[in-house]
Amino acid sequence: xxxxxxxxxxxxxxxxxxxxxxxxxxxxxxxxxxxxxxxxxxxxxxxxxxxxxxxxxxxxxxxxxxxxxxxxxxxxxxxxxxxxxxxxxxxxxxxxxxxxxxxxxxxxxxxxxxxxxxxxxxxxxxxxxxxxxxxxxxxxxxxxxxxxxxxxxxxxxxxxxxxxxxxxxxxxxxxxxxxxxxxxxxxxxxxxxxxxxxxxxxxxxxxxxxxxxxxxxxxxxxxxxxxxxxxxxxxxxxxxxxxxxxxxxxxxxxxxxxxxxxxxxxxxxxxxxxxxxxxxxxxxxxxxxxxxxxxxxxxxxxxxxxxxxxxxxxxxxxxxxxxxxxxxxxxxxxxxxxxxxxxxxxxxxxxxxxxxxxxxxxxxxxxxxxxxxxxxxxxxxxxxxxxxxxxxxxxxxxxxxxxxxxxxxxxxxxxxxxxxxxxxxxxxxxxxxxxxxxxxxxxxxxxxxxxxxxxxxxxxxxxxxxxxxxxxxxxxxxxxxxxxxxxxx
Amino acid sequence: xxxxxxxxxxxxxxxxxxxxxxxxxxxxxxxxxxxxxxxxxxxxxxxxxxxxxxxxxxxxxxxxxxxxxxxxxxxxxxxxxxxxxxxxxxxxxxxxxxxxxxxxxxxxxxxxxxxxxxxxxxxxxxxxxxxxxxxxxxxxxxxxxxxxxxxxxxxxxxxxxxxxxxxxxxxxxxxxxxxxxxxxxxxxxxxxxxxxxxxxxxxxxxxxxxxxxxxxxxxxxxxxxxxxxxxxxxxxxxxxxxxxxxxxxxxxxxxxxxxxxxxxxxxxxxxxxxxxxxxxxxxxxxxxxxxxxxxxxxxxxxxxxxxxxxxxxxxxxxxxxxxxxxxxxxxxxxxxxxxxxxxxxxxxxxxxxxxxxxxxxxxxxxxxxxxxxxxxxxxxxxxxxxxxxxxxxxxxxxxxxxxxxxxxxxxxxxxxxxxxxxxxxxxxxxxxxxxx
Numbered sequence: 001x002x003x004x005x006x007x008x009x010x011x012x013x014x015x016x017x018x019x020x021x022x023x024x025x026x027x028x029x030x031x032x033x034x035x036x037x038x039x040x041x042x043x044x045x046x047x048x049x050x051x052x053x054x055x056x057x058x059x060x061x062x063x064x065x066x067x068x069x070x071x072x073x074x075x076x077x078x079x080x081x082x083x084x085x086x087x088x089x090x091x092x093x094x095x096x097x098x099x100x101x102x103x104x105x106x107x108x109x110x111x112x113x114x115x116x117x118x119x120x121x122x123x124x125x126x127x128x129x130x131x132x133x134x135x136x137x138x139x140x141x142x143x144x145x146x147x148x149x150x151x152x153x154x155x156x157x158x159x160x161x162x163x164x165x166x167x168x169x170x171x172x173x174x175x176x177x178x179x180x181x182x183x184x185x186x187x188x189x190x191x192x193x194x195x196x197x198x199x200x201x202x203x204x205x206x207x208x209x210x211x212x213x214x215x216x217x218x219x220x221x222x223x224x225x226x227x228x229x230x231x232x233x234x235x236x237x238x239x240x241x242x243x244x245x246x247x248x249x250x251x252x253x254x255x256x257x258x259x260x261x262x263x264x265x266x267x268x269x270x271x272x273x274x275x276x277x278x279x280x281x282x283x284x285x286x287x288x289x290x291x292x293x294x295x296x297x298x299x300x301x302x303x304x305x306x307x308x309x310x311x312x313x314x315x316x317x318x319x320x321x322x323x324x325x326x327x328x329x330x331x332x333x334x335x336x337x338x339x340x341x342x343x344x345x346x347x348x349x350x351x352x353x354x355x356x357x358x359x360x361x362x363x364x365x366x367x368x369x370x371x372x373x374x375x376x377x378x379x380x381x382x383x384x385x386x387x388x389x390x391x392x393x394x395x396x397x398x399x400x401x402x403x404x405x406x407x408x409x410x411x412x413x414x415x416x417x418x419x420x421x422x423x424x425x426x427x428x429x430x431x432x433x434x435x436x437x438x439x440x441x442x443x444x445x446x447x448x449x450x451x452x453x454x455x456x457x458x459x460x461x462x463x464x465x466x467x468x469x470x471x472x473x474x475x476x477x478x479x480x481x482x483x484x485x486x487x488x489x
Numbered sequence: 490x491x492x493x494x495x496x497x498x499x500x501x502x503x504x505x506x507x508x509x510x511x512x513x514x515x516x517x518x519x520x521x522x523x524x525x526x527x528x529x530x531x532x533x534x535x536x537x538x539x540x541x542x543x544x545x546x547x548x549x550x551x552x553x554x555x556x557x558x559x560x561x562x563x564x565x566x567x568x569x570x571x572x573x574x575x576x577x578x579x580x581x582x583x584x585x586x587x588x589x590x591x592x593x594x595x596x597x598x599x600x601x602x603x604x605x606x607x608x609x610x611x612x613x614x615x616x617x618x619x620x621x622x623x624x625x626x627x628x629x630x631x632x633x634x635x636x637x638x639x640x641x642x643x644x645x646x647x648x649x650x651x652x653x654x655x656x657x658x659x660x661x662x663x664x665x666x667x668x669x670x671x672x673x674x675x676x677x678x679x680x681x682x683x684x685x686x687x688x689x690x691x692x693x694x695x696x697x698x699x700x701x702x703x704x705x706x707x708x709x710x711x712x713x714x715x716x717x718x719x720x721x722x723x724x725x726x727x728x729x730x731x732x733x734x735x736x737x738x739x740x741x742x743x744x745x746x747x748x749x750x751x752x753x754x755x756x757x758x759x760x761x762x763x764x765x766x767x768x769x770x771x772x773x774x775x776x777x778x779x780x781x782x783x784x785x786x787x788x789x790x791x792x793x794x795x796x797x798x799x800x801x802x803x804x805x806x807x808x809x810x811x812x813x814x815x816x817x818x819x820x821x822x823x824x825x826x827x828x829x830x831x832x833x834x835x836x837x838x839x840x841x842x843x844x845x846x847x848x849x850x851x852x853x854x855x856x857x858x859x860x861x862x863x864x865x866x867x868x869x870x871x872x873x874x875x876x877x878x879x880x881x882x883x884x885x886x887x888x889x890x891x892x893x894x895x896x897x898x899x900x901x902x903x904x905x906x907x908x909x910x911x912x913x914x915x916x917x918x919x920x921x922x923x924x925x
Binding site: 073388401403404405406407408409410411412413414415416417418419420421422423424425426427428429430431432433 | 542807823826836838839840841842843844845846847848849850851852853854855856857858859860861862863864865866867868
């Protein structure tokens with residue numbers, strides 16, 4: 001069985017140490033004292049010049065967090081996290097006033113990642129200059145630079161760091177922050193609320209179609225730095241925004257903790273499209289190191305006819321615990337979840353979505369593609385619920401898993417709950433390996449085994465890739481091929 | 490960090506006392522050990538509740554408010570009443586249990602060559618005693634723990650190697666009289682190359698809050714072929730808890746069919762395990778529920794060895810405010826290559842406030858497998874209804890036709906024609922009762 005043997009070989013030789021973006025930028029940084037206490041929370045709040053109400057909110061979260069227990073239901077295993085062994089805040093020492101003052105090392109880092117930070121570079125970096133990409137680069141915990149602000153401001157779009165928003169737009173922040181993910185939603189979200197360092201804030205005013213794709217690149221760069229991003233996106237009535245998030249982290253041995261919270265609010269007739277490419281350090285080939293990624297992402301279709309769409313390409317992190325969800329509150333609202341999760345080496349992924357149908361005529365669609373290789377564990381965990389009053393709700397779910405190698409695991413745990421008779425839910429899931437027929441067909445037409453596997457995997461995930469904005473799709477495709485690189489031959 | 494002390498419900502306290510009394514006397518041997526282990530498990534965990542993942546949708550602490558007293562030996566009047574009511578299957582020898590007690594005088598105990606039956610209490614002292622409790626999962630849940638503590642009534646059926654038993658054997662359980670609880674267990678040993686069909690039926694009066702706890706241990710030997718059909722038509726106030734455990738040998742076949750239309754609340758926990766290669770299992774069922782009925786089917790199928798095939802199809806029809814639950818889990822072990830598993834749960838919601846909860850799970854540790862599951866929930870198709878009505882068929886009749894077609898897909902899977910017709914008739918009777 002040469003085809004099987006090749007599949008086995010490809011996994012065996014798959015070298016996770018090839019992590020392309022694994023490097024450390026050496027810049028000075030300022031840290032909060034190690035560990036977590038009320039003082040840490042006060043330190044972070046003071047560092048950010050936050051108003052009193054924000055500090056109170058954080059302290060309240062911290063106190064609630066102390067009473068909570070770490071969840072254990074996900075199919076992931078890792079040594080007990082010592083929350084006192086992390087730094088909860090780090091920022092580059094030099095606060096830049098303009099792009100020219102940005103530490104050249106940081107700029108160089110972004111260059112290596114291929115992210116055009118300067119407007120000029122951004123314009124050069126893409127094919128269609130009329131639709132440039134704005135980059136709000138989060139380097140460690142602080143927004144280092146925000147570009148295109150002026151252009152966005154013309155449309156009334158607010159795109160800035162969350163710390164800035166707390167200072168400049170307190171009324172919006174007060175109204176919406178924590179309204180989708182409540183303070184004590186879950187262990188990691190509460191931790192994030194207490195110590196969130198920075199993140200992005202987007203407000204699209206009524207009737208505005210955001211003129212460009214908004215994008216943030218996260219990097220975890222400081223040794224032992226917990227990263228607690230907080231993102232809040234609000235699309236007011238009739239507004240549209242497409243937001244891109246991508247991240248990659250340097251290679252190191254200690255496990256790094258990351259607990260982000262993303263809140264999306266779509267009011268009447270609004271649409272938010274949120275795309276993620278996640279490529280954090282997955283650990284070395286012995287399963288040592290790697291990022292712990294505990295994320296709470298939730299969108300609230302608050303108004304009628306609103307729509308929220310999540311697209312994610314997950315290739316990194318040692319542990320991923322992430323369930324981007326939609327609360328379909330408004331009548332006729334729509335939720336979508338498109339996901340590619342690739343796990344390799346010793347990675348553990350427990351990811352999926354929740355679609356909570358509350359409004360009438362709400363619909364949701366879930367397409368999840370999991371690819372497990374090496375000794376990884378890849379779990380889809382999802383929930384679709386139609387409540388009593390959610391008449392005529394519709395859901396279609398398709399989750400497929402592909403197994404490469406006999407040491408990995410693929411699991412599916414869907415919860416499908418229909419509480420009224422007009423709900424129509426369809427769910428299907430399959431698990432299989434690359435079929436020998438397909439491989440044979442490709443090989444006998446002269447493709448190399450590596451090309452054949454790449455072709456088949458690409459076909460397997462095509463449904464999801466198509467959902468990514470064009471600029472991102474190229475990067476995602478590259479990532480997928482890098483993830484399976486060197487796996488054959 | 491913080492230890493939660495479970496507050497025991499009244500039912501749990503009463504059951505706890507009954508469990509202590511049953512295990513107070515020192516009982517020697519393996520059965521005694523089994524009983525004590527189950528008692529310990531019950532003392533530790535009590536009844537399962539919604540925080541227990543496998544019981545997420547069936548909160549037994551809430552559903553079982555009272556512990557009905559153990560049923561006594563039925564008197565002549567009870568036996569006569571039960572004998573009059575009991576359902577019968579054409580041509581099938583029948584063994585009758587009334588209120589959990591074997592009624593020898595009303596049972597066909599001499600079954601001819603190849604198949605022997607023995608009351609469980611006698612069998613516990615015989616050569617097949619080792620089989621009792623042998624298939625229990627590592628962790629007892631509440632109902633199985635109780636069934637094990639009160640082990641005593643039941644039947645051990647043995648089909649000798651190579652014997653091909655043509656006519657189905659029918660074990661009928663009838664409840665009659667005032668509310669009480671019964672604990673029964675059937676052990677079916679199908680030896681190498683043997684073939685048999687077993688039907689278990691459960692029935693009782695409406696309006697009586699009696700409690701049935703039944704367990705089945707089914708050993709399917711190498712090259713053997715076993716069919717198991719259960720018909721649950723308990724009274725509308727009854728609580729029915731069942732645990733089915735099976736191990737399938739090499740080159741063997743097992744087909745189970747579960748027909749549920751009775752009880753106020755019911756739960757079937759099915760644990761299946763492939764112990765030998767190249768075997769096949771088909772686990773199917775139909776649930777017909779109305780009013781405030783609650784029925785839960787939870788199955789765990791363990792593909793422990795390579796080259797096995799499993800198929801599950803469960804159909805639920807949910808009228809009024811009824812609540813259906815399907816939880817299915819296929820586990821494929823690291824070496825179980827070439828596993829082929831397909832699981833499907835379909836629900837038809839007829840009542841506006843009916844509820845269906847599906848949780849089909851796959852847990853796969855081998856790569857060369859073909860596994861899938863599907864779950865659908867929906868209303869009757871308006872276009873199909875319209876098609877029938879346009880041809881002059883009244884609404885109710887059209888609905889009944891469509892429902893019949895819906896459950897028919899599962900019923901058609903029954904190989905035995907007599908049994909297939911028997912269940913199709915019972916499904917039709919349910920539809921008539923509902924329409925009336």
